[in-house]
Amino acid sequence: MNTTKNETAQRLGIYCHIPFCVKKCGYCDFSSFAGQSRSVIDDYFKALWQEIKRFGRDRFNLARSQAVLPVVDTIYFGGGTPSSVPAAYIEKTMALIYEVFSVSEAAENTIEINPGTLSPKKAAIYKAAGFNRISVGLQAWQDDLLKTLGRVHSQADFIGCMEILKAAGFDNISVDVMYGLPGQKLADLTKTLAALMAFSPTHLSCYSLILEEGTPMTKMVAAGQLELPGEALERQMHWTVDRFLKKWGYRHYEISSYCKPGYQSRHNLKYWDLSPYLGFGLGASGFWGGVRYTNGQDLKEYCQLLATGKLPGTFEPMMTKEDLMSEWMFLGLRKLDGIDDADFREKFSQSFFVIYQEAIAALVADGLLVTEGTILRLTPRGQDFGNQVFMAFV
Numbered sequence: 001m002n003t004t005k006n007e008t009a010q011r012l013g014i015y016c017h018i019p020f021c022v023k024k025c026g027y028c029d030f031s032s033f034a035g036q037s038r039s040v041i042d043d044y045f046k047a048l049w050q051e052i053k054r055f056g057r058d059r060f061n062l063a064r065s066q067a068v069l070p071v072v073d074t075i076y077f078g079g080g081t082p083s084s085v086p087a088a089y090i091e092k093t094m095a096l097i098y099e100v101f102s103v104s105e106a107a108e109n110t111i112e113i114n115p116g117t118l119s120p121k122k123a124a125i126y127k128a129a130g131f132n133r134i135s136v137g138l139q140a141w142q143d144d145l146l147k148t149l150g151r152v153h154s155q156a157d158f159i160g161c162m163e164i165l166k167a168a169g170f171d172n173i174s175v176d177v178m179y180g181l182p183g184q185k186l187a188d189l190t191k192t193l194a195a196l197m198a199f200s201p202t203h204l205s206c207y208s209l210i211l212e213e214g215t216p217m218t219k220m221v222a223a224g225q226l227e228l229p230g231e232a233l234e235r236q237m238h239w240t241v242d243r244f245l246k247k248w249g250y251r252h253y254e255i256s257s258y259c260k261p262g263y264q265s266r267h268n269l270k271y272w273d274l275s276p277y278l279g280f281g282l283g284a285s286g287f288w289g290g291v292r293y294t295n296g297q298d299l300k301e302y303c304q305l306l307a308t309g310k311l312p313g314t315f316e317p318m319m320t321k322e323d324l325m326s327e328w329m330f331l332g333l334r335k336l337d338g339i340d341d342a343d344f345r346e347k348f349s350q351s352f353f354v355i356y357q358e359a360i361a362a363l364v365a366d367g368l369l370v371t372e373g374t375i376l377r378l379t380p381r382g383q384d385f386g387n388q389v390f391m392a393f394v
């Protein structure tokens with residue numbers, strides 16, 4: 001493997017999108033497809049491997065002329081359901097990333113899996129391929145809620161999945177939980193969290209359900225066939241999660257993320273810190289050299305482009321200093337520790353207290369932000385009105 005101990009080089013994250021699922025969930029608008037044939041999956045991975053190789057060769061040539069090469073210190077395979085495809089595809093993709101890039105020996109390498117799609121053999125292959133962190137999509141403990149969501153797995157599948165992971169030697173496991181679900185009671189959420197504590201996850205991502213336009217669930221809610229908990233109950237659920245997990249020793253470090261000390265998602269922190277990362281695969285996006293790019297969402301087109309020697313990706317214009325400052329503010333404020341003006345000054349040679357003086361004063365007066373020396377962060381009330389805070393810096 002092409003690993004490096006060079007810890008002074010610029011750090012880089014890599015995201016790989018695997019857009020296949022066993023079945024489409026009722027609320028999902030992610031770039032993912034169910035029921036694809038083996039040949040479609042095969043074509044996709046061939047295209048993905050081309051993208052990784054050609055990006056490394058064509059676009060990284062620039063970086064290769066730099067004195068110090070960037071070091072990849074986080075790799076994240078998301079989807080979709082990466083565990084729904086034969087593990088050999090994942091193994092080969094990971095090996096290729098190590099071949100093309102310089103990867104830190106201490107890299108955090110995460111793969112998302114869904115219960116019901118993992119076998120002991122797959123888990124062993126992931127481990128041997130270099131994955132050291134697993135993100136499991138549970139969402140809810142109750143089978144009836146899983147059914148409402150259109151998930152393919154049951155509670156028993158989740159338990160089986162966790163047993164396979166522990167037996168394979170994975171001890172850094174994150175679990176996804178959703179709240180604000182149709183028919184969900186506060187007691188269901190508390191039961192979900194309590195049941196999870198038996199598995200000692202190092203990290204939990206807790207999301208409120210968002211109804212995306214055009215999904216079957218959105219249509220069912222609009223037709224009155226499903227009823228969402230009201231806003232007050234949804235907020236009560238958020239604060240129940242917060243109290244429960246803090247009591248169990250988890251740290252709330254980002255709006256939707258809790259971790260045991262030292263187990264923050266280093267990859268996700270890159271998004272909130274405005275650090276560089278490359279995205280490969282359908283619909284993936286990247287941020288490199290002050291430029292954002294996004295790959296298209298059309299599976300056929302993605303495969304055809306790469307089969308004909310072209311690279312996908314629409315590149316946005318180089319971000320201006322104002323764009324960078326604004327993104328640094330609203331992404332950074334997602335972190336519960338807040339943002340430090342000393343870091344902002346180091347990056348932009350100005351103070352955010354001067355540039356965003358009016359916005360900060362208004363949000364502090366509203367009780368949504370608080371300052372502590374050079375630190376600016378969300379208050380508990382700010383968590384409830386996060387969008388209002390973030391929009392103030394756009």
Ligand code: SF4
Binds near residue numbers: 030
């Ligand atoms: S498993 Fe995830 S990506 Fe796949 S359909 Fe369900 S929500 Fe979407």
